Amino acid sequence: MGSVMADQDEDPLDSEQFIERDPTGRYGRYGELLGSGAVKKVYRAFDQEEGIEVAWNQVKLRNFCDDETMINRLYSEVRLLRNLKNKNIIALYHVWRDKEKNTLNFITEVCTSGNLREYRKKHKQVSMKALKKWSRQILKGLDYLHTHEPCVIHRDLNCSNVFINGNIGQVKIGDLGLAASVGKNHSAHSVLGTPEFMAPELYEENYTESIDIYSFGMCLLEMVTLELPYSECENIAKIYKKVTSGVRPEAMNKVKDPEVQAFIEKCLAQPRARPSASDLLKDPFFDGILDYDDENADDEDGVN
Template identity: 85%
Template sequence: MSQMPFVNPDPSDKDSEPFVETDPTGRYGRYSELLGSGAVKKVYRAFDQEEGIEVAWNQVKLRNFCDDPTMVDRLYSEVRLLRSLTNKNIIALYSVWRDDQRNTLNFITEVCTSGDLREYRKRHRHVSMKALKKWSKQILKGLNYLHLHDPCIIHRDLNCSNVFVNGNTGQMPFVNPDPSDKDSEPFVETDPTGRYGRYSELLGSGAVKKVYRAFDQEEGIEVAWNQVKLRNFCDDPTMVDRLYSEVRLLRSLTNKNIIALYSVWRDDQRNTLNFITEVCTSGDLREYRKRHRHVSMKALKKWSKQILKGLNYLHLHDPCIIHRDLNCSNVFVNGNTGQVKIGDLGLAAIVGRSHCAHTILGTPEFMAPELYDEDYTELVDIYSFGMCLLEMVTLEIPYSECDNVAKIYKKVCSGVRPAALNKVKDPEVKAFIEKCLAQPRARPSAAELLKDPFFDEIVDDDENDDCSSSHQ
């Protein structure tokens, strides 16, 4: 395992959640939160500081086997064998060790975001036969891998509580339970096709938009239902039409580092614009970074590279798309894979061959100076990206020393850098951020930044498709 320098915040920071214990290498940290427990094992929430991903810390109390010491050795050797398994339908095992002081056997595994299949199926009762067949096929693929393994591995305890689900990644006839079932959570509303159902739980809200938890009954996956109240634009009906057409265009975007848009429709009765998007399991990058404060520079670079890949896709799109409001609260994380995705494209500008836009929009702390001049190109997103990286490294929102927008505007337009930049001690990181904040003519494109030596040690990773690869 390559050792990386860790970006550690002030230990007195009240928002920082302390580790209860760490593994012998110091890579994995265990939190106190219990994810589950059984007769001999407890499973805790944990964090891989090198990869920047959430994991599960499994702990077996060896006193349960005190009458059979050979059983302990056998258990230990079998767990080590399981570490060699690499299949996307088998929970990945990353590390295993015995703690003689605490008399425990510990192993770190991949964590699935939606719990076990039994509970998932209870929560989401309106599921198509197509989705059930998909789940069944994946279980069989996992079993086939185990059975063809040399030596053959027999599970011996397969049941729906031992099959785990990433709910955000998995018209047909629907398998509907008895509607009187008390465990069934009702939909508040459904889309015009009946495919998507909205629950009452609010995932987030903004000035004009609310985001609710929802479910795609055909694919059997959890999604986000975004709802815009059109009364906010009642004085500008052309803005409503423009918003609707731009959101429809965004539906055509297909990139793994851009939040996917699945469906969009206008509800004249409720006077709302609704669109269904992919949901990320760990919220936005700002909150994720606050929760997990001990993160390697390698992980920060991985996140940064994925953001740049998303921007590069938008900027090379025909027509070019400028995000205009990129900040850490608009980048979302799948914490169990380390995958990050750019979202909240509601303020995006779709521009022609000139690549120029002329409207002031965005979050002041992250806005490039030329945005205030109302004459800018997609390079404003690179400036915002530089500010995102600064926040990721320092855990401080740029220009937090300013107590109002006017002071931020004055500093940005006069070229005064945020005070947080002085807290960046690594000269390589500081120089890279400065490149992103340069004047427009000197500012590199996303494609150019992806080729920067800053990312030389970062493998061009498709490991998000097989998250076990980074732990081998």
């Protein structure tokens, strides 16, 4: 336990701020909760070695009792994240299982402004140009996941799983808890996700990475209208009925710009007609749009 103790020259007041430390003593967790979902809680934490704030994701394994399938799925999320290196995907730094507390913990990158849903609610006056910049970065992240070997399907893309560094307009996809790494045939067979954002074929348990494009379309719809798709439905059964019948959410009627409406419709098309992330990035919708990564590519490329 020695590595977890505070160093002699460390301010004791600082060390008391940490509720918990990782086994190496490098990462300290604060009490502040950044977010919580069905499976995990996310706390503000600190990487003492790099001097940066990070997110401490904690999963209470007792919630799954003897459900080895679920525990294995959580481990596969973490293994998956470790292999993903992209500017538009939240990075994973460290992972361990705490046998005493029966928790699975992993340290990830943190975005200063939280998730896109909350950020958009906070800043209601946002230009279409800015929304396109965010959208482009989400698509770049999806393109990376979908062309990864093996292909990775997120399966639960929505505005609460996309994070933003608001000071620089940089957007990253996170929370790959339901991501499926699929083989050569690019199809997966389990029903998971957020109903309002789920493609119809996802309910049929036979789908490809194009379900993420459908979800992206719903994300863009939410970004534009500030309304959760299908908020007119009282329950999941009604959402399911509309989605599987191809009935669009009422929020679509609030999209006044025909170019934006047409672009969202492309994303919501039937699976075979749905474009890939790569196709969408080449769409005239993004003509003349440079996002954070484009504007800073020269700086990074010019280092050598």
